[in-house]
Amino acid sequence: MLTILSMALGVMMVVAVLTIHGVVSESFKANNSFGYNIIVGARGGGLQLTLNSVYYLSKPVENIPYEYYLAFCDESTRNSELKKSIAYTAQHLIAETSTLVPAILPGACGLGGAIADSLVAEAFDFQQAAAMKINRKGLYKRYTQIAVPLCQGDYYVDPKNPQLQFRCVGTTPNFFTDLVLDIDSEEKFQFAQGRCFVEKSDEHGFFECVVGAVVAKQCGIRLGDKLQATHGDPNSSAAHIHEQDYTVVGILQRTGTPNDRVLFLNMEGFYLMEDHSKPIENDALLKGERDPNETEMITDPLSDDFFEDDSNESVEIESGSEVTNVDPADPPNQPEQNSNVAETENHANRTRIPLPIEQREVTSILVRTDSENDPFNVSAMILPAQIGEGDLETTLDWSPYRPERAQKAAQAVNPVMEVSSLFQLFVDPIRWLLLALTSMICIVSALSILVGIYNSMSQRQHEIAVMRALGANRTKVMLIIVCEALLLALVGGLLGWVAGHGLNVALGPIVEARTGVPMSFFNFAPAIPLTDITAGLIPRRIGAFGVSPEFLIIPGLMILAVIVGIYPAISAYRTDVSKSLGK
Numbered sequence: 001m002l003t004i005l006s007m008a009l010g011v012m013m014v015v016a017v018l019t020i021h022g023v024v025s026e027s028f029k030a031n032n033s034f035g036y037n038i039i040v041g042a043r044g045g046g047l048q049l050t051l052n053s054v055y056y057l058s059k060p061v062e063n064i065p066y067e068y069y070l071a072f073c074d075e076s077t078r079n080s081e082l083k084k085s086i087a088y089t090a091q092h093l094i095a096e097t098s099t100l101v102p103a104i105l106p107g108a109c110g111l112g113g114a115i116a117d118s119l120v121a122e123a124f125d126f127q128q129a130a131a132m133k134i135n136r137k138g139l140y141k142r143y144t145q146i147a148v149p150l151c152q153g154d155y156y157v158d159p160k161n162p163q164l165q166f167r168c169v170g171t172t173p174n175f176f177t178d179l180v181l182d183i184d185s186e187e188k189f190q191f192a193q194g195r196c197f198v199e200k201s202d203e204h205g206f207f208e209c210v211v212g213a214v215v216a217k218q219c220g221i222r223l224g225d226k227l228q229a230t231h232g233d234p235n236s237s238a239a240h241i242h243e244q245d246y247t248v249v250g251i252l253q254r255t256g257t258p259n260d261r262v263l264f265l266n267m268e269g270f271y272l273m274e275d276h277s278k279p280i281e282n283d284a285l286l287k288g289e290r291d292p293n294e295t296e297m298i299t300d301p302l303s304d305d306f307f308e309d310d311s312n313e314s315v316e317i318e319s320g321s322e323v324t325n326v327d328p329a330d331p332p333n334q335p336e337q338n339s340n341v342a343e344t345e346n347h348a349n350r351t352r353i354p355l356p357i358e359q360r361e362v363t364s365i366l367v368r369t370d371s372e373n374d375p376f377n378v379s380a381m382i383l384p385a386q387i388g389e390g391d392l393e394t395t396l397d398w399s400p401y402r403p404e405r406a407q408k409a410a411q412a413v414n415p416v417m418e419v420s421s422l423f424q425l426f427v428d429p430i431r432w433l434l435l436a437l438t439s440m441i442c443i444v445s446a447l448s449i450l451v452g453i454y455n456s457m458s459q460r461q462h463e464i465a466v467m468r469a470l471g472a473n474r475t476k477v478m479l480i481i482v483c484e485a486l487l488l489a490l491v492g493g494l495l496g497w498v499a500g501h502g503l504n505v506a507l508g509p510i511v512e513a514r515t516g517v518p519m520s521f522f523n524f525a526p527a528i529p530l531t532d533i534t535a536g537l538i539p540r541r542i543g544a545f546g547v548s549p550e551f552l553i554i555p556g557l558m559i560l561a562v563i564v565g566i567y568p569a570i571s572a573y574r575t576d577v578s579k580s581l582g583k
Contacts, residue, residue: 003452004492010445011496011553014438015525016503018550020511021434022525025427034366035180036146037380039413040068040387041364046413047422053150053364054415055258056167059233060152063278064410065402066360067395071139072147072367082134086280086356087399132398139395143379146368148175151270153363154229154242156263158219166215168229168263170270173198176210179366181255189259194223194250197266201249205349206269209246212262213254214512223248229265231275242273256518271355278359280401358401367412384412435549442553445492446560449485453568465577478569485565486558493554500550525550 034054041049044061051057070078082088138144151170158164176189176196197208211221221227226245232238246265254260270276369379392410396402464477501521508519527546 003448003488004495006448007445007489007492007557008496008499010441011493011557012499012503014441014553015497015500015550016507017434017438018525019500019504019523020507020519021431022549023519023523024511025423025431025526034415035183036148036366036368037183037377037414037416038367038369038383039364039415040064040072040367040392040410041413042409043411046411047418049364049411049413050415050418050422052152053366054419056152056169056262060363062409063151063361063363064365065396066149066357066362067399067402068392068410069147069149069362069365070357071392071395072141072144072365073138074141075135075137078136078138079134081357082132084354084356085132085399086358086401088132088134089356139391140367140383143369143374143383144367145370145372146174146178146366148172148179148366149267149362150364150366151267151276151362153276154231154265154270154273155234155239156215156219156227157230157234160219162234164218165234166212166219166261166263168265170265170267172267175264176252179368181257183368183371189255190253191250192253194248197249197264199266199268202350204247204249205352206266206272206354207244207246207349208249208266208269210250210252210264211248212252212260212264214260215263216251221248221251223251227263229263229273231273244269244273268354271360272352277355278361280358358399380414384414387412438549438553442557442560446489446557446564449488449561450564450567452488453481453485453565454571457568457571460572461575464572464575468575468577474573477575478573481569481572482562482565485561485568489557489561490554493557497550497554524548 039049039053041053042060042062042064048058048061052060066081070081073081148171152167154168154170156166156168173196179189181187181189191210192213194210197210200206201208209227215221225248227248228245229242231240231242246269252259367383369377369383371377388411467477467480468474501523504519504523505521511519525548527548529546
């Protein structure tokens with residue numbers, strides 16, 4: 001029994017190690033057939049960019065300008081986004097001001113001056129649109145089928161259990177509507193509850209979010225809940241909770257990918273939260289050329305102060321289908337205070353304006369190249385080199401509000417190649433090391449059979465002599481000892497295999513919390529070609545098919561049991577009947 005117990009413990013360890021390592025590794029490999037084939041991000045390590053954008057691991061190296069994302073967009077998207085820029089708005093205000101001057105001072109300018117100013121304004125507007133390439137598609141749109149921006153930097157911390165921390169990712173609705181989980185299967189995201197967030201909701205404005213399956217399950221999140229993100233690493237002293245609430249409008253079905261462990265925020269709302277806007281370094285461009293001796297500065301037309309009403313004026317708040325006037329000097333009735341506050345917050349959310357694109361940055365861009373016009377994915381090999389050479393810098397030339405340090409900031413990587421290199425350099429050597437360790441454990445377990453049976457030979461010589469006297473020949477006695485070793489290996493191996501998978505069930509919650517990979521009793525170690533397992537002893541044409549290594553443990557242990565059982569069997573074979581019967 002002690003021999004069986006020691007063998008069972010050894011096999012349990014082998015099975016648990018092979019299964020957990022294999023299932024987690026297989027999950028990483030299964031996720032390397034992404035719904036995109038290029039990742040664009042800040043210059044740095046390509047592997048770190050991949051781990052951060054695909055698996056949401058590690059920290060972002062840096063951000064890149066928002067205009068880099070527009071380089072992969074069509075005409076309508078660029079037209080809409082670029083007209084929200086500071087450069088375009090400033091030009092538009094100048095044009096409007098020049099047309100208003102003749103109307104205010106007709107004596108000074110006259111009708112001819114008004115016409116001239118109008119023509120000049122139209123020329124300025126045309127020149128600005130041409131410089132910004134508003135009516136043209138992005139630089140790389142002809143190669144692009146889908147482009148999805150990602151913004152990172154925030155976390156969601158469960159208020160009930162601060163140990164539960166998940167990434168917050170700002171993105172656009174087409175992450176769920178256009179992007180697929182796997183290019184080969186074209187499988188798309190499905191919602192267990194609710195819907196995808198929209199760019200701007202009539203009810204919640206820009207502040208809607210979608211929750212991954214693991215986040216919703218572990219934190220008990222439901223539709224309609226209000227969530228707040230934490231800015232920065234929650235374990236850092238500089239981290240703080242954003243005051244802005246996000247409303248949960250959708251919960252994803254489990255996908256078995258890292259997306260299950262993410263809280264997805266509407267990107268437009270992400271930019272409007274505190275510390276998420278990039279400051280304009282040259283304020284003189286915003287405020288115009290002024291005399292340095294002047295103390296009064298022109299108000300930034302894009303700032304929040306420009307849109308604030310006078311505090312003495314009444315504010316109109318829309319409530320359902322009725323509009324009521326609320327005077328700030330009159331305190332609200334106590335029973336209606338909570339509803340009025342909530343309605344005021346919703347009104348504020350609905351009236352926020354998007355952040356100008358010069359103040360926006362993205363962490364990375366997920367790009368799927370156009371497979372219809374490029375079936376061999378040639379563009380997926382060409383684009384990274386062109387982006388690395390700095391072609392995207394030309395998208396910033398039109399804006400005087402972009403600081404120089406934003407230049408030459410991007411790189412592009414192929415995520416499949418990066419994940420493959422990760423496995424070749426790190427994961428595969430660890431797998432072979434684990435296989436070597438588990439093989440040593442099996443050998444130690446087999447030696448325990450040898451020690452157990454051999455030590456019992458001195459006590460069983462009388463029994464062997466009796467068997468010989470009753471007619472058993474030496475070969476039969478020898479086979480009995482070998483069969484005993486086989487039974488020990490079989491029983492110990494089966495008990496260890498069951499205990500190993502039971503250990504997987506016990507460790508399942510920990511593994512899932514760390515990696516997002518669920519573990520169950522029937523999770524088996526991934527198949528490995530027999531040629532690899534035998535280190536090339538079996539020819540590849542014969543051993544090309546794969547088998548799970550844990551299914552080879554018990555047969556291998558039984559073979560070892562036969563080998564180590566031969567020596568005690570030979571000892572029994574040589575037992576002297578005449579001497580042993582007298583004992």
